Amino acid sequence: MQIHKVIKPAFVERFKCVGAECLISCCQGWNIFIEKKTHHRYLNADNTQISSIAKAHLRPTRKGKNHYSVITFDTQGQCPFIDENKLCSVQRELGEQALSPTCAIYPRITRRYADETRHSMTLSCPEVARLVLFDADSMMQHESEQLLANAKTNLIGQRQPVSQVSQVIHLFAWNLIQAQTHNIEENLMALAHFILYLQRIEFNLHQRFDEAQAYYHLLLTDLQTGESLLTAQPSAQSLALKVRALAVLGSLVANDASRDGYVTQGHRQVAEFLNVAELQDGAALGEKFATIDAQWLTLRQTSCLAAPHVLRNYLLYKIYHSHFPGTDVTTVMRQFYRMVLDYFYIKHLLSVKSLTEEVDQPLVLKTLASLAEKTLHSSTLDQRMNKAIDMINAGDDLSCLLLIG
Structure with a gap:
């Protein structure tokens, strides 16, 4: 016999298909x-x-x-x-x-490991997206235990286990994103700093756990006291990286065939707003991105995104759904890059939208669901996303830090 843990976040337990009321039909x-x-x-x-x-x-x-x-x-x-x-x-x-x-x-997803089963749902369902973002306690995890018979134990023994190091990193990442701040991008940057630290110590948490925990608490203190980890001013390098990221995401995501046209339309609006080919110099490009940053700040303060749990829940979902960092800690920075790209793209899609229309809850849900349909429902996604990141980062995954904020 074996004790097996089962994990269900609150949004999984609350989900019910809304049928005809759904914003985008599956x-x-x-x-x-x-x-x-x-x-x-x-x-x-x-x-x-x-x-x-x-x-x-x-x-x-x-x-x-x-x-x-x-x-x-x-x-x-x-x-x-x-x-x-x-x-x-x-x-x-x-x-x-x-x-x-x-x-x-659909939209349920179950991931089974040697010692636990994790239940989730895909954001390509707008009702799932609504529960995740707009229910304050949607990411609260409910755990239960099952006592498995020998036959099932033998089957589960064939599954890949999640190492203790991965589980500890997952907990650190969860708490860094969950920390209360006025700007969720600070949380993302804190997580980036912690990942860089883990790489420096070669993920040796068995012997250096106390040191890692001390660094984690230092980052938490910075978040709690408002000590900014973000770059103060955008550089020419960061502007060029943002343009490259949007271009690659357009070819990878926006041009893909799909059940709806929300991301395709949104990307076209971003491209028309930036109009990079017609800009005279870097200063003009900087002004365009400054406008987007100002719109994003306004959305975070006055729109349906303003409640402190909304964007935090979105990032917590990303960590939970992927079981970040998974079974291979050596890819942790690449996984983080994927998370940053998603946030970066949503920020630009919604900010440009807000220049011409109200960003309300249905618009946010349709955008997230449309994007998730493109990024969570492809057997070749990992390969294509890695290729896309290689095109964006010019060989340096640390460049993702320039996309935050």
Whole structure:
């Protein structure tokens, strides 16, 4: 027998599909695969509506039993099983148990390790994004224990464990982001400093834990007393890096096909606002980015982003969802770079939007969900993101510090 820990944040426990009220339907724009058993169940359903839709819109792929067929969308780009009220006719007519695994599981994600199971959800669902950002205690973690029988213990023993060092780093990172400050970018910079320290000591927390803990408390003190860790003035190097980052993100993310056009439209607005090709000199570029920084400050103070938990919860979600730093601590700076790029992109998308329209909760949720759809639903994402970062950073992952603030 083995004791196995199960972790569920509050947003996972509270989630309920809002159906027709959803800001971006998950029943459009994606490949919805049907496994073999469900494929034949729909074809042979006693309900004539379900069976006729299945015969017309289930295209066999026969790529294994879990990807036996795929749903072809109707002329509006929607799943044909969606009714006039934007509700699923399969669930209505056959019951929730008849849903395909793809539809039944989304947006839930479960990651299993040797000693624990972590439940999460993807931000590509706007309702998940709403719970994460706008419920103050959404990232509170609820833990329980299961007593597993020998058969399951043997299976779990084949999974990769999370080392004690990774778990300690995860806890340090969580607390640095969770520390209360007036500017969440200070928290990001504190985490960057701590990662650099860990690299200097080669992640040797077994022998240097007390030293690491002392440095962590020093960073916490800086955050609590308002001692800024951010660079005071943007440099020509940082401006050039920001332009390069936006260009690469545009080619990697904004030009990707997707279920909606929110990020694509937002990126186009950023590009038109900066209009880099027409600028006369670096001073003009600096003024453009200064305007964006001023808009971001206003949004953090007066919009739906103003509550102190909103952006903090977003970064805590990033740490939890990826189980930062994961099982390979040597990639911790690259993982942090990914986190910084996400924050950097959202900041610029929303700040430029705010120049022409109100940034309210629905707009924020659609932007986050649209971005997550592009960055969390690709089997080649890690490879493409690493290539993108290499294009941005010119061989130096420390350059991500210039994107903060």
